[in-house]
Amino acid sequence: MSAEPSERYNPREMEPHWQEVWDKAGAFVTKEDNARERYYVLEMFPYPSGRIHMGHVRNYAMGDVLARFERSRGKNVLHPMGWDAFGLPAENAAKQGNVHPAEWTYQNIANMRAQLKSMGLSLDWSREFATCDVEYYTQQQKLFLDMLEKGLVSRRKSKVNWDPVDNTVLANEQVIDGRGWRSGALVEQRELDQWAFKISDFAEDLLAELDNLPQWPEKVRTMQRNWIGRSEGLRVLFEIAPNDKTSETVLDIFTTRPDTLYGASFMALSADHPLTTALAAKDPGMAEFVAECHRLGTATEIIEKAEKKGYFTGIHVKHPVIEDIVLPIYVANFVLMDYGTGAIFGCPAHDQRDFDFARAYGLPIIPVVLPEDKQAGTFMTEFAESDEAYTGPGRLFNSGPLDGMDVDTAKNTMATTLENRTVGGKPQGARKVNYRLRDWGISRQRYWGCPIPVIHCDNCGIVPVPSDDLPVKLPDDVSFDKPGNPLDHHPDWKHVACPECGQTARRETDTMDTFVDSSWYFARFTAPRATTPTVPDVADAWLPVDQYIGGIEHAILHLLYSRFFARAMRETGHMQVKEPFKGMFTQGMVTHETYKAEDGNWMLPSDIIIESSGGTRVARDANSGSPVVIGPYEKMSKSKKNVVDPDEIVKTYGADTARWFMLSDSPPERDVEWSESGIEGASRFVQRVWRLVNEAKVRIDAGSERLGDKASALALTRAVHKTTANVETELAGLRFNRAVAMIYELTNVIGKFMSDLKDEPCLSEISALRLAINNLVQLFAPMMPHLAETCWQALGNSGLVCDAPWPEVDQAYLVEDSVTLPVQMNGKKRGEITVPAGASEAEIIKQALSLDVVVRMLDGKEPKKVIVVPNRIVNVVA
């Protein structure tokens, strides 16, 4: 099959053809026994919602360009695809449509696979898997058991974020502004037995290694750093003054400012602190205050506005470094139980929250840090009138032995002092590094997830499922008509004999958070059919992923969990690599104009007609003709109906056109604006290239017998080599938009060359044209692979362009033998001169000064100075 010259290029015919050719040739099946350098490119695998969207098209187009490009550069490329297939939508579909989650999911996968195949991606489909495949989650259960054995999994009663709409637990990372990330429901706090991965064991390493990921966006690294939230400080034991309300004798607090201890004026406990709970049991007023704190919730708006409130416990602690001073203990609504020890000391002068609290309750405010440029007296006076705590640097004062020290020295000195004292037989102070990062709770009360392979036995406690008994398979016969977890109310699934004592026991009915599934799939792709989670040697050979591409929305959750999993898999012997992704790229979103009808309803782009006259665009309803308001570009979303269906685009314009458009114009990390005229422009280029190739073919076939070296032929050859070198650099750096621009430029150059070509060209012109047109095809081949194959064949090349090596760049052609230099007068361009490449400075100056405009402006005077930057510029200073 081949397209006739002079016909329009027909992607609908050619694209399926080449897809079949690649498929039959097994062109993109990755071989292990391949001596070439390995290159692993991976795009975040999709959730099988049923249809791909333009965001997928952009993501996979980028990955595919890299895969094809690196392949042509001689690498052994791994470019796999799979499905992040567990999750709640399948269960919701089951509830609504009476379809089994498995059926729904696999049907969606089939649809989306067909859509992805129509894009012509160079994927190794032989490695495809879905995380809901038994073969995959069996291996995940093995990993879980290995991690359990290594002490990387914990089970404890803990406060969890409970989503009352989805009826399940959420990880902290899945709570956004106090609401569930999927349901948007206000999250409640509940106490449950939970399985958790001990990600906090790796906090330090996860933080430190961020510095060794130079190919990650700075933004993502910063976000992870903040999330891990390391802070160095001191645990301090405060002695509780003897009293009759509690039997406790010490209060354990965490502070990062031990230097300000001389400014302490109160202590504050979290509403959930054990001491609070004990005291509230006997104090109804306090119990009411605690309840009030819980009602406040965690929503951002509320926290921002909430006043600092407290409740005095009636007890005091002794000041650790000032004799005969006691400090009152409050329960305060701004102290968090899950950070530090859930208790703090308050130094109002140097912490804004403490300041506000002290103001509200009439507590002393004692400044102990003096800004470097202030006198103690004036600072005290100014400070008394201020509403702000001073949190900057300075020297200690009002602080006895610390007076005169800078903040860091004072911190250290105080730490050492307290380390050397004891309270109740323990050191009063202990240096401690605290992290915000908390363990990753993975228990979910759901059916469509990976079962947690443990058994609860009344005699033996928690018993791991023996590996011979794996997999713990999900039962097929489940009902979704009752609220709660279908696994829990399944008639017999959970009832099993204890593997240890044989007595009646219960299976764990919780399944794993679906983020577990996506935390190691990149490793599984290296040996997707192995009967172990990985084949360690193979995983180590491929990993880390050279280039990972996906959305910024996974900057914390997925990427942090994956980094943890790599470490956990290392500890359990499944691989050596601890950083899973060497290069990370976060691509921007696809946006589209929004359209609103007169009645205020959003309208689909396909339901409107846009007319433009004299630069103004007017939209109206395609059916009724009534006017439609054109709104700004926003992220494509179903709710605003500003979506374009990739299937329709592929049918109308072809995959190559869609890919080309997605890669041109906008830098890949920025949002791209989808527009009708944009896709039309891309389509125009496809046809233009096709015409150009056919015209070139006619000229080349006609040949020539005239000898001769034409300057235009040399210029074209230079342009080809230069563009090849530049496109290579840009593609390697993922600057697809710049590569596209250069290819356009070269196309223009070739077009110009052809229209200038005489009826009887000489040999040098024909061979320059042959090189140019073939190279052009190769340059755009990673982006528009079908068109490239068609052109490649039409030009009479043998084999597939996807197998052809990247064109060679001859450095000799990159060196120009004459240069055009701009000539500036006082920094403003006035003209230009052309000089031989090796021209001396004196020559250049002489030529520049003889320019008409320079002579005129100098008006007979000598220039003050002439600056010559070789190969760049000449500047005449008058």
Add this chain to the structure above:
RNA sequence: GCGGGCGUGGCGGAAUUGGUAGACGCGCCAGACUCAAAAUCUGGUUCUGGAAACAGAGUGUCGGUUCGAUUCCGACCGCCCGCACCA
């Protein structure tokens, strides 16, 4: 509040280490081809003045360094994103 990023024509965006601002695309204007339209091709398109040659201004604002600044420095203005009572 803290952290990260960004401000360039009508629009998306280009501009190596400071060296011709506006590549390339979209849009628009004019012309060619056509009975006509579509498609295609050619030319033009930062702004102001001018028929043109040309001159002046110009990369958010103000200032600085420099022969020369979109690029470096300082102050400000505006926008986007992330985090946020983390002691």
